[in-house]
Amino acid sequence: MLEVENLSVAYGAVQALKGVSLRAETGSITAVLGANGAGKTTLLRAISGLVSTQTGTVRFGSRTLTGMPVERIVQSGVGHVPEGGLVITELTVAENLELGAAWRYGRRERARHLNEVYDLFPALKERSSQHASSLSGGERQMLAIGRAVVSHPSLLLLDEPSLGLAPIITANLMAVLLELTRQEDLTVLLVEQNARSALSIANWAVVINLGTVVVSDRAETVAADSDLRHHYLGF
Amino acid sequence: MRLFVNITLGGVAEGLIFSSVALGLVLIFRATNIINFAQGAMAMLTTFIAFSVLGKGVGYWPAFLVALACGLLLGGVVQLTLVRPVQNKPPLNAVIVTFGLLIFLEGIAGAIWGNTNRGFPAAFSQKGLVVGKTAVAFSHFDIFIVVAVLALSILVGVLFRFTTVGLRMRAAAFAPEAARLLGVRVGRLLTLGWALAAVAGALAGLLVAPTSVFSPGYMDLILVYAFTAAVLGGLDSPLGALVGGVITGLALAYVGGYLGGSLQPIGALVLLIVVLMIRPEGIFSQPTARRV
Ligand SMILES: Nc1ncnc2c1ncn2[C@@H]1O[C@H](COP(=O)(O)OP(=O)(O)OP(=O)(O)O)[C@@H](O)[C@H]1O
Ligand SMILES: [Mg+2]
Numbered sequence: 001m002l003e004v005e006n007l008s009v010a011y012g013a014v015q016a017l018k019g020v021s022l023r024a025e026t027g028s029i030t031a032v033l034g035a036n037g038a039g040k041t042t043l044l045r046a047i048s049g050l051v052s053t054q055t056g057t058v059r060f061g062s063r064t065l066t067g068m069p070v071e072r073i074v075q076s077g078v079g080h081v082p083e084g085g086l087v088i089t090e091l092t093v094a095e096n097l098e099l100g101a102a103w104r105y106g107r108r109e110r111a112r113h114l115n116e117v118y119d120l121f122p123a124l125k126e127r128s129s130q131h132a133s134s135l136s137g138g139e140r141q142m143l144a145i146g147r148a149v150v151s152h153p154s155l156l157l158l159d160e161p162s163l164g165l166a167p168i169i170t171a172n173l174m175a176v177l178l179e180l181t182r183q184e185d186l187t188v189l190l191v192e193q194n195a196r197s198a199l200s201i202a203n204w205a206v207v208i209n210l211g212t213v214v215v216s217d218r219a220e221t222v223a224a225d226s227d228l229r230h231h232y233l234g235f
Numbered sequence: 236m237r238l239f240v241n242i243t244l245g246g247v248a249e250g251l252i253f254s255s256v257a258l259g260l261v262l263i264f265r266a267t268n269i270i271n272f273a274q275g276a277m278a279m280l281t282t283f284i285a286f287s288v289l290g291k292g293v294g295y296w297p298a299f300l301v302a303l304a305c306g307l308l309l310g311g312v313v314q315l316t317l318v319r320p321v322q323n324k325p326p327l328n329a330v331i332v333t334f335g336l337l338i339f340l341e342g343i344a345g346a347i348w349g350n351t352n353r354g355f356p357a358a359f360s361q362k363g364l365v366v367g368k369t370a371v372a373f374s375h376f377d378i379f380i381v382v383a384v385l386a387l388s389i390l391v392g393v394l395f396r397f398t399t400v401g402l403r404m405r406a407a408a409f410a411p412e413a414a415r416l417l418g419v420r421v422g423r424l425l426t427l428g429w430a431l432a433a434v435a436g437a438l439a440g441l442l443v444a445p446t447s448v449f450s451p452g453y454m455d456l457i458l459v460y461a462f463t464a465a466v467l468g469g470l471d472s473p474l475g476a477l478v479g480g481v482i483t484g485l486a487l488a489y490v491g492g493y494l495g496g497s498l499q500p501i502g503a504l505v506l507l508i509v510v511l512m513i514r515p516e517g518i519f520s521q522p523t524a525r526r527v
Contacts, residue, residue: 048416050412050415050416069415070415070416071415071418071419071420071421074415074416074417074418075418080416082412082413082416086410086412086413086416087413088406088409088410088413088414089409090405090409090410091402091405091406091409095402098399098402099402099403099406099414099417099419100417100418102399102402102403102417102418103417103418103419104418107399147417148416151418
């Protein structure tokens with residue numbers, strides 16, 4: 001269970017989050033939706049410690065994450081797929097994955113966990129020794145996700161994983177996420193511009209507008225509310 | 236012909252010394268985007284420590300190891316105390332800090348050991364080898380230089396290419412934020428990077444000292460040449476540092492041998508300008524990795 005309470009973040013004079021609170025149940029997917037600049041990325045970055053918070057706490061399970069350095073948060077089982085993926089282009093596909101697994105697994109175990117990722121994303125297997133700079137946008141996105149799940153996190157933060165992907169690939173991706181969540185008792189926060197596809201797999205939805213939570217409800221309820229959809233989600 | 240061979244051999248040995256200083260500059264630059272102007276002065280300090288240890292009569296090799304160990308420690312301490320506070324500040328801050336450290340270390344060394352020119356012993360004979368019946372300008376000590384610098388380069392190469400620590404160091408250098416999101420303790424690796432760089436420097440200090448006058452400023456000119464070598468190699472490529480050092484050493488040897496030793500610093504400058512004009516990213520730099 002992830003509990004975010006009264007989280008505020010500012011970049012200089014820009015108040016990006018104003019007292020955001022939300023909960024995400026273990027084994028569920030929570031879609032985090034909202035317009036450009038709403039504060040979705042900032043929320044994820046605050047949870048994984050990449051930006052410092054003014055007020056509020058983030059608890060995951062029995063741990064308080066607030067104030068911990070990023071790498072310790074990651075090592076408490078938080079996987080973060082940042083906006084744009086940020087694969088390390090100077091390293092090969094396999095090296096990117098190795099790095100994701102290295103804090104948790106010894107050399108011998110890593111090979112097995114890398115293979116799990118290759119099963120999820122066969123395209124990566126064929127390119128395992130290629131530099132990540134040679135991957136297509138969709139392949140990079142797969143690598144970014146593979147790199148985060150290879151260490152079997154218990155909380156997965158995904159920032160627009162479908163960015164720039166063809167609809168069919170997005171659908172595949174969503175299916176993979178659903179499968180991972182079911183298999184691994186994973187808690188997922190899924191930030192998406194593509195609200196429709198996010199709502200199709202999410203259990204819960206949180207809509208953020210100008211740094212505050214405006215709606216927090218079951219995904220079906222949000223998807224069914226046409227006023228809300230028109231107003232905040234544009235479909 | 237004999238002159239040419241001798242000059243070439245001397246150039247290679249001299250160049251490999253530049254390589255080891257350049258390797259230190261590159262390790263630091265690619266990890267922290269900082270040019271360490273104190274790289275030579277730090278090497279000078281560890282070599283003077285070895286000099287004092289030698290004075291206690293412990294023999295060359297223990298003193299050699301003491302210098303390398305002090306380098307490891309000094310590099311780590313410098314990073315933790317001086318460099319970390321300026322790490323994410325404007326680049327000029329780091330320039331001032333490392334340049335200040337250069338002046339500070341040379342001042343300290345002058346105060347402790349005096350500014351007189353001394354001699355530093357060599358590990359092996361510096362007399363030219365005899366091949367057939369002719370003596371060449373390449374000594375046992377020069378062979379030691381080649382072996383030591385190549386061994387260090389191979390060690391660094393293996394560390395980066397084949398170990399998990401090396402993988403983490405590369406990730407931390409190329410993409411610190413992405414690396415942190417993968418559980419890499421970037422801060423620690425930067426300290427380790429400085430420590431390794433200072434070991435490379437300490438080795439260079441020990442290799443240069445017997446071939447020149449030994450005083451607190453004896454690494455100054457070497458740093459200039461090593462910087463030339465590092466830029467030649469692309470500033471972020473360890474292999475580039477190695478090759479860049481040899482090219483610089485050869486170029487300076489030919490200038491010195493055929494045109495006169497006093498022209499060498501100008502030769503280095505010309506080389507630097509030519510490289511910056513023809514291939515500003517250096518010979519071995521991966522363009523995607525370059526951030527300046
Ligand atoms: N590094 C930064 N410095 C200053 N302001 C920032 C910074 N990052 C984000 N902001 C501002 O904070 C607000 C929230 O940004 P954030 O990136 O969290 O939005 P978002 O919901 O992820 O938007 P998008 O859907 O476009 O990715 C915006 O007004 C943005 O301009
Ligand atoms: Mg965003």
